[in-house]
Amino acid sequence: MPVLAYVLLLSTSLFWGANVIAGKMSLGHVSPMLLTTARWAIALAALSLIGHSKLRADWPVVRRHIPYLISLGAIGFAAFNIAVYSAVAFTSAVNVSVEQGAVPMLIFLANLLFFGLRITWHQALGLISSSLGVALVASHGELSRILALDVNVGDAIMVGAAVAYAGYAVALRNKPTMAWQSLMIAMSAGALVASIPFTVAEIALGRVLYPDHTGWAVILFTAIFPSVLAQAFFVRGVELIGANRAGLFINLVPVFGTLLSVAIIGEQVHAYHGVAMSLVLGGIWLAEQKRRVVPA
16 A cells, blocks of 8 residues: 555654764763664664564574674664764764765666676766765865865765765675564664673763763664664565565655754754755665666
8 A cells, every 4th residue: 555655754864864963962862872782782683582483483594694794784774873973073964864865866876886887977977966966965065175185074974974874875786585573683783782882982081971861762762763763664564565665765764854954853954955955865866766767
């Protein structure tokens, strides 16, 4: 039923967009490394509870691919979220949300560079448009600052996070066949294992901030909504309307992130944000439209 698919996929984009806001709201309530570790510990427990039978059935496949699956979780789940939660300490949630919109085009670029994906001039124009939009946000509306390497550290971290997540997404093309529950359990375990050394370092350096009530609320939200429910909703949405149509909803993540930044934490949106968002989403639209009309 398409309506159900749309509700599930819109909810997925909303939850992923809200992850940035949760990171911003965690400041002063729980430190970023501890937040990441606690998030994936809880998510792993929840996923194991609902997916242990699938994991048992898939265990021979999982066991053969443990290094690969652990690496996926370390990069796509742990490193990406550590970067997001660190970036919001230095830049606005609006900036982080818009910069996150670069991920689809970075995936496209990685496929072009490493797998020889065909590119049309429409797609090239889309890539340039999206890149220009991200650059506009990272330079806070002054592109000359990039040439002078005068970029906010938070924006630089987030651009790096987008690159890392694109690498993770491209690497997923080689994932072994297994139930999504088994895949998520394995990658969540990888995220937990990878995040622990960062938390240990945070404690050793005296930078850890143990969660208060707000901190625990953020941890529980990120563990349940962006981690567990969003993944389950996305998988079900793909089953209902197909991967190509479902994938387009991911483009709404920066839109929801920006709207929530304004509505919940009262951040300001500047004119360059609007221009950048138009460039990013317009570029994605160009690439996706052309991809659908050109036969393989």
